Amino acid sequence: xxxxxxxxxxxxxxxxxxxxxxxxxxxxxxxxxxxxxxxxxxxxxxxxxxxxxxxxxxxxxxxxxxxxxxxxxxxxxxxxxxxxxxxxxxxxxxxxxxxxxxxxxxxxxxxxxxxxxxxxxxxxxxxxxxxxxxxxxxxxxxxxxxxxxxxxxxxxxxxxxxxxxxxxxxxxxxxxxxxxxxxxxxxxxxxxxxxxxxxxxxx
Amino acid sequence: xxxxxxxxxxxxxxxxxxxxxxxxxxxxxxxxxxxxxxxxxxxxxxxxxxxxxxxxxxxxxxxxxxxxxxxxxxxxxxxxxxxxxxxxxxxxxxxxxxxxxxxxxxxxxxxxxxxxxxxxxxxxxxxxxxxxxxxxxxxxxxxxxxxxxxxxxxxxxxxxxxxxxxxxxxxxxxxxxxxxxxxxxxxxxxxxxxxxxxxxxxx
DNA sequence: GTCTATACAGCGATAGAC
DNA sequence: GTCTATCGCTGTATAGAC
Numbered sequence: 001x002x003x004x005x006x007x008x009x010x011x012x013x014x015x016x017x018x019x020x021x022x023x024x025x026x027x028x029x030x031x032x033x034x035x036x037x038x039x040x041x042x043x044x045x046x047x048x049x050x051x052x053x054x055x056x057x058x059x060x061x062x063x064x065x066x067x068x069x070x071x072x073x074x075x076x077x078x079x080x081x082x083x084x085x086x087x088x089x090x091x092x093x094x095x096x097x098x099x100x101x102x103x104x105x106x107x108x109x110x111x112x113x114x115x116x117x118x119x120x121x122x123x124x125x126x127x128x129x130x131x132x133x134x135x136x137x138x139x140x141x142x143x144x145x146x147x148x149x150x151x152x153x154x155x156x157x158x159x160x161x162x163x164x165x166x167x168x169x170x171x172x173x174x175x176x177x178x179x180x181x182x183x184x185x186x187x188x189x190x191x192x193x194x195x196x197x198x199x200x201x202x203x
Numbered sequence: 204x205x206x207x208x209x210x211x212x213x214x215x216x217x218x219x220x221x222x223x224x225x226x227x228x229x230x231x232x233x234x235x236x237x238x239x240x241x242x243x244x245x246x247x248x249x250x251x252x253x254x255x256x257x258x259x260x261x262x263x264x265x266x267x268x269x270x271x272x273x274x275x276x277x278x279x280x281x282x283x284x285x286x287x288x289x290x291x292x293x294x295x296x297x298x299x300x301x302x303x304x305x306x307x308x309x310x311x312x313x314x315x316x317x318x319x320x321x322x323x324x325x326x327x328x329x330x331x332x333x334x335x336x337x338x339x340x341x342x343x344x345x346x347x348x349x350x351x352x353x354x355x356x357x358x359x360x361x362x363x364x365x366x367x368x369x370x371x372x373x374x375x376x377x378x379x380x381x382x383x384x385x386x387x388x389x390x391x392x393x394x395x396x397x398x399x400x401x402x403x404x405x406x
Numbered sequence: 407g408t409c410t411a412t413a414c415a416g417c418g419a420t421a422g423a424c
Numbered sequence: 425g426t427c428t429a430t431c432g433c434t435g436t437a438t439a440g441a442c
Contacts, residue, residue, distance in 0.1 A: 192395015
């Protein structure tokens with residue numbers, strides 16, 4: 001029951017969101033227009049305004065859907081019941097999947113444009129990262145308790161490191177489409193949370 | 204002799220670059236206009252076109268100056284002759300300083316907008332990260348040789364982790380202005396390159 | 407729910423006077 | 425080196441017919 005569109009979205013609004021989401025993740029909020037979305041769907045800009053009265057409302061809907069899907073993915077990771085390191089790998093895989101579609105994280109993109117966003121969108125982006133961060137903190141704390149993770153300082157600091165590290169690696173590797181480079185950087189990032197340097201000196 | 208403007212820049216062009224740089228780092232390339240820059244300097248848009256014929260040329264000049272300053276800062280770090288860990292802390296400090304001005308890294312911002320940039324700017328951004336990455340690789344390799352750093356895998360992967368990690372942490376903490384949070388995340392990031400968990404369990 | 411038509415502001419850019 | 429004036433295009437948004 002997570003696969004169906006939910007009652008808030010008609011088939012058309014979902015198609016609009018799909019196109020707008022791809023454009024936003026590729027070009028940023030200030031880098032696409034109603035004309036771009038309408039053009040791909042072969043409808044007019046006016047028709048778009050019927051579904052989403054303004055670009056701000058469209059943007060808020062995009063954030064809401066993205067955050068919902070992301071939260072569902074995190075819930076799936078929790079439900080899998082893996083140990084903390086594997087759970088973190090699953091978290092990193094979420095980013096890898098987005099990057100594989102040649103996209104930047106939607107909220108990472110909006111973080112860059114933050115100061116130009118309407119207030120409602122700013123709130124949505126902030127909430128996304130707050131949610132992601134608190135989920136990560138819980139996983140990190142659990143791992144440290146279980147002894148499967150080792151790091152010093154507050155879990156919130158390491159959570160910020162993981163979240164920021166993945167967003168930033170995504171930001172940079174997307175330019176060249178180097179998904180393997182992203183994977184490697186993400187692996188190095190998570191390696192710093194376990195025992196470190198327990199692998200072969202130079203693979 | 205690094206403090207003076209260099210002969211390519213008149214006083215006016217430098218003032219233009221100063222304003223445009225701040226706007227770009229705050230709002231992104233697609234988030235500011237010639238009118239914004241001209242307005243702050245109390246000149247007209249036409250006068251701006253005299254100094255920089257188009258926004259693309261202005262953008263390229265901004266990248267060139269930023270990259271030049273950044274390279275000079277890296278050269279200073281090399282000249283200090285510190286051990287690798289301290290050199291990396293100096294590298295992270297460069298980011299902290301930018302964040303302290305409530306700005307995002309200029310090239311990190313442009314990385315988000317990469318697909319919407321004119322080709323000349325794309326080349327500049329790519330070159331910036333390539334240069335930063337190779338400098339980091341050299342420091343990492345040196346630290347591993349000297350025994351002051353410990354990490355497995357290729358230095359290029361850890362370089363991508365450090366660079367991406369700082370860019371991403373910057374991207375996210377800038378929204379709330381949490382410079383202390385950035386510092387902590389950066390410290391955790393670099394801690395993963397040394398022996399790890401050699402600090403007090405919970406500071 | 408989609409269309410045509412239109413309004414209106416903002417954009418980057420150019421011409422030509424001073 | 426800066427100005428006024430203007431062009432052409434694109435942006436978001438609205439009114440009203442179908």
